[in-house]
Amino acid sequence: MTELYFVRHAHADYSEDEFRRPLSLKGIKGVERVTSLFNDQRIDAVYSSPYKRAIQTVQGIAKYHDVPIQTVDALKERQLANGAMENFREALQRVWQEPSFAWTGGESNQQAMTRAVQSLQSIILSHPHDNIVIGTHGNIMVLMMQSFDTQYDYAFWQKLTMPDVYRLSFHELTLLEVERVWQDY
Known part of the structure; x- marks a missing residue:
């Protein structure tokens, strides 16, 4: 069995530079709690x-x-569109409602899921019987989870926190169990 822990990143300061956007002071405090979960x-x-x-x-x-x-x-993380969207939530909701739809310069849910799941499957198969941590993002994490179980959707995404931690148990590429291990305080 492979135990995979998705760790959604802690709170980050907003910046249009997705690649270099750092954690906020609040996020840095959250990291201490995340780290202690795995000690x-x-x-x-x-x-x-x-x-x-x-x-x-x-x-x-x-x-x-x-x-x-x-x-x-x-x-x-999935590229929603070129640049910032005027109404981020509405733009995101549309791609969840129409999995093949993509905003200009962005990825559809299908495209983002395919990209990420191919790598995820390779990681899982490379680590039979291992415990793996994956530092991830809300949208792409839920899309990867949805590829194994359709109950993980936009409504589930809306309930995520920053940070958040989910344990997924796999036998080869079969998802056996999902458990949220993060507790908000």
């Missing part, structure tokens, strides 16, 4: 989106367990 567990590998906020969120876990962070470009 009593065996962690065999840590992967992350290449975005700074995702890497920062899992750095403490990697350091504590003395494993490198392996960045995977395909795990980056």
Whole structure:
């Protein structure tokens, strides 16, 4: 069995530079709690989106367990559109309602899911019987989860926190169980 932990990044300061956007002070405090969740567990590998906020969120876990962070470009957040959208929530809701629809310069849900799931499956198959942490983002995380179980959708995405942590148990590529392990305080 492979135990995969999706760690959605902690709160980040807004910036149009998605790649270098750092965690906020609030986010840095959240990272301490995220790291402590994994102190009593065996962690065999840590992967992350290449975005700074995702890497920062899992750095403490990697350091504590003395494993490198392996960045995977395909795990980056979905590109919604070129530039900022006037009404982000409405724009996002549309791509969830119409999985093949994409805004100009953006990815559809189908495109983003295909990109990320191919890498996710490779990671899972490379780590049978391992405990893996993946530093990720809300949209792409839910799309990856949805590829295994359609109950993970826009409404589920809306309930996520920053940070958030979900454990997914796999036998090969079969999803057996999902559990939220993050507790808001």
